[in-house]
Amino acid sequence: MSYDILKQHLKKHVDLSTADLDLISSYFKPASLKKKEFLLTQGSICKMEGFVLDGCFRVFTFDKKGNENTLYFATKDWWLMDIDSFMNQTPSDLNIQALEDSKVLLIDRQDKMALYELLPIVEKLFRIIFQKGLVSWQRRLVRNHSFTSKERYFHFIQTYPDISSKLMDKQIASYLGISHEFLSKIKKNKK
Amino acid sequence: MSYDILKQHLKKHVDLSTADLDLISSYFKPASLKKKEFLLTQGSICKMEGFVLDGCFRVFTFDKKGNENTLYFATKDWWLMDIDSFMNQTPSDLNIQALEDSKVLLIDRQDKMALYELLPIVEKLFRIIFQKGLVSWQRRLVRNHSFTSKERYFHFIQTYPDISSKLMDKQIASYLGISHEFLSKIKKNKK
DNA sequence: TTCCCCAGTTGAACTTGTTCAACTCTTTTG
DNA sequence: CAAAAGAGTTGAACAAGTTCAACTGGGGAA
Numbered sequence: 001m002s003y004d005i006l007k008q009h010l011k012k013h014v015d016l017s018t019a020d021l022d023l024i025s026s027y028f029k030p031a032s033l034k035k036k037e038f039l040l041t042q043g044s045i046c047k048m049e050g051f052v053l054d055g056c057f058r059v060f061t062f063d064k065k066g067n068e069n070t071l072y073f074a075t076k077d078w079w080l081m082d083i084d085s086f087m088n089q090t091p092s093d094l095n096i097q098a099l100e101d102s103k104v105l106l107i108d109r110q111d112k113m114a115l116y117e118l119l120p121i122v123e124k125l126f127r128i129i130f131q132k133g134l135v136s137w138q139r140r141l142v143r144n145h146s147f148t149s150k151e152r153y154f155h156f157i158q159t160y161p162d163i164s165s166k167l168m169d170k171q172i173a174s175y176l177g178i179s180h181e182f183l184s185k186i187k188k189n190k191k
Numbered sequence: 192m193s194y195d196i197l198k199q200h201l202k203k204h205v206d207l208s209t210a211d212l213d214l215i216s217s218y219f220k221p222a223s224l225k226k227k228e229f230l231l232t233q234g235s236i237c238k239m240e241g242f243v244l245d246g247c248f249r250v251f252t253f254d255k256k257g258n259e260n261t262l263y264f265a266t267k268d269w270w271l272m273d274i275d276s277f278m279n280q281t282p283s284d285l286n287i288q289a290l291e292d293s294k295v296l297l298i299d300r301q302d303k304m305a306l307y308e309l310l311p312i313v314e315k316l317f318r319i320i321f322q323k324g325l326v327s328w329q330r331r332l333v334r335n336h337s338f339t340s341k342e343r344y345f346h347f348i349q350t351y352p353d354i355s356s357k358l359m360d361k362q363i364a365s366y367l368g369i370s371h372e373f374l375s376k377i378k379k380n381k382k
Numbered sequence: 383t384t385c386c387c388c389a390g391t392t393g394a395a396c397t398t399g400t401t402c403a404a405c406t407c408t409t410t411t412g
Numbered sequence: 413c414a415a416a417a418g419a420g421t422t423g424a425a426c427a428a429g430t431t432c433a434a435c436t437g438g439g440g441a442a
Contacts, residue, residue, distance in 0.1 A: 063337035071329055084326045093333075116315070123314040124307070130321035135275045137328035138262055142284075144335060145368035146254035149399075168419065177336035182399055184421055340429075359389065373429055375391055384442090391436075400427070410417075 002030060005053050006105055009077050013128045020119060027115050028105035033098040040082060040096040045089050048106040050080035055102020056166050060174065061093050070175040073099075073163050079129070080104065086112075099166065149178045150186050193221060196244050197296055200268050204319045211310060218306050219296035224289040230271060231287040236280050239297040241271035246293020247357050251365065252284050261366040264290075264354050270320070271295065277303075290357065340369045341377050 003025040010016055010024065028051065033039060040046050042062060052074050059080065060070040071094065074080050085092035086109060107115070115122050143152060153176055157164040164172060169187075173180040194216040201207055201215065219242065224230060231237050233253060243265050250271065251261040262285065265271050276283035277300060298306070306313050334343060344367055348355040355363060360378075364371040 061333055063333070065337070067337060069333050069336050071332065083322055087322065120311040120314065123311065123318050127314050127318035127321060130318060130325055131274055131278065134321055134324050134328060137325060137332065141262065141328065141332060141335070142252055142254070142260050144332070145260050146256070146258060170419065179400055180420075181401080181422085185399090188421080361389065370430055371390075372392085372431080376429090379391080385440105386442105387438105387440085389436105389438085392434085394433095395431085397430070398428080401425085403424095404422085406419100406421080408417105408419075410415100412413100412415085 002053050002103065002105070003028070005076065006051055009051070010125060013132075014121060014125045016121065016125075020121060023119060024115065024122065025105075027111045028107050031104050031106050033102045033104065035098055035100050037098050038095060039080060039098070039104070040085075040092055040094060042093060042095050043091050046082040046085035046092045046094075048081075048108055049086055049112060050096075050104040050106050052076055052078050052080060053103040053105060055104075056099040056163070057096055057102060058099055058171060059094055059096050061095065068174045069177070070171060073160075073167065073171075073175065075163050075166075099171075144177065149176060149182065152176050153183065153186055193244050193294065193296070194219070196267065197242055200242070201316060204323075205312060205316045207312065207316075211312060214310060215306065215313065216296075218302045219298050222295050222297050224293045224295065226289055226291050228289050229286060230289070230295070231273060231276075231283055231285060233284060233286050234282050237273040237276035237283045237285075239272075239299055240277055240303060241287075241295040241297050243267055243269050243271060244294040244296060246295075247290040247354065248287055248293060249290055249362060250285055250287050252286065259365045260368075261362060264351075264358065264362075264366065266354050266357075290362075335368065340367060340373065341380075343367050344374065344377055 006025055006028060007021045010021060016024070030053075031050075033055070039048070039050060039057070054076060057074040057078075057080055058070055059072050059074065060068050063069055072078075080096055082092040082094040082096075084090065085094070089109070116126075143155065147155065153172070156172065156176065169183050170180045173183040176183065197216055197219065198212045201212060207215070221244075222241075224246070230239070230241060230248070245267060248265040248269075248271055249261055250263050250265065251259050254260055263269075271287055273283040273285040273287075275281065276285070280300070307317075334346065338346065344363070347363065347367065360374050361371045364374040367374070
């Protein structure tokens with residue numbers, strides 16, 4: 001049953017009863033996306049928060065110069081959303097695109113709010129999820145400042161071997177914040 | 192009364208009753224730090240979460256090469272902590288230092304946990320605080336990738352004129368992730 | 383007050399990373 | 413299957429940013 005992946009994920013953060021897990025899960029609806037399909041596009045409002053069951057997504061933004069900037073990749077067990085747009089119903093800065101045929105569980109804003117109201121432990125759950133997320137964004141910033149591009153590249157492929165093997169070098173480069181030509185030269189000089 | 196600053200801050204995120212605000216505030220103890228004094232040093236365990244009432248702090252880390260890397264500056268209304276170290280009682284990667292004589296409100300881990308238990312709305316409060324924090328870390332990463340150093344510098348001083356005016360250029364450079372010599376050249380060429 | 387330390391500036395040489403253009407090799411797509 | 417589009421590589425010229433060293437000036441401590 002596909003909801004088991006979600007339930008296992010939630011239990012990692014907070015101790016939840018079976019009844020609670022069932023209730024939370026019941027608010028999420030399964031959906032499938034084909035390769036290259038978008039769950040969210042820049043400028044539109046983020047209506048859904050997603051949890052990846054299978055497949056792979058890229059969360060990215062186009063900057064003023066038209067360059068793509070990848071915030072993160074999401075495979076099984078990762079969340080997908082533009083938090084700001086989802087919570088405040090403002091136009092999103094982000095694009096969320098499936099890199100391969102994928103399965104997700106979705107919850108809309110009203111249901112998420114209802115869930116927060118209905119089950120206070122969900123507040124704790126997401127307090128902890130966001131708290132952990134914040135820590136990893138801080139660490140990523142420090143790495144960006146203190147590592148060279150080469151070090152960042154090898155850190156990435158060593159930390160996420162399963163994700164990086166699915167990706168094109170172009171996509172990895174936009175995650176690392178370097179040009180794909182330069183990534184090609186990094187790979188040539190030390191591999 | 193110094194607790195008013197905290198109360199006003201909390202009310203911005205969640206609608207709290209006077210009784211709740213009083214109760215939450217009662218868990219925080221005032222403390223003063225002299226210029227250059229540390230609230231936390233790398234390697235030690237973060238025992239206190241802080242809220243700045245007055246003054247200015249720098250949150251930074253030393254990387255392997257011994258370079259300082261500034262995560263953020265905190266003036267009035269900002270939180271101070273190493274979330275990871277505070278929650279999991281693991282050795283901290285961060286240093287938190289007062290840049291001038293400062294006043295803070297502190298809460299220790301046990302009291303924070305007790306507060307979460309006692310008043311479920313505190314979970315919502317910090318869920319929202321962390322959620323907003325996450326959004327700003329994401330935006331900072333995108334700026335780091337899509338802006339040049341010059342653009343990042345002017346964005347910083349325009350966004351935080353009150354903070355940046357208190358800082359030495361060396362500290363701003365370590366926040367931007369560039370050498371202080373190069374910052375000096377940026378300021379010369381376009382001011 | 384004096385001394386010294388430290389922040390900031392500047393220049394020169396160097397390293398890192400970008401841009402553009404040409405080429406190859408797969409992968410889609412009609 | 414053929415054509416076209418996209419992913420990766422390479423080189424050369426360039427731009428961005430670092431490093432090191434020397435110098436300047438101001439502020440704090442004795």
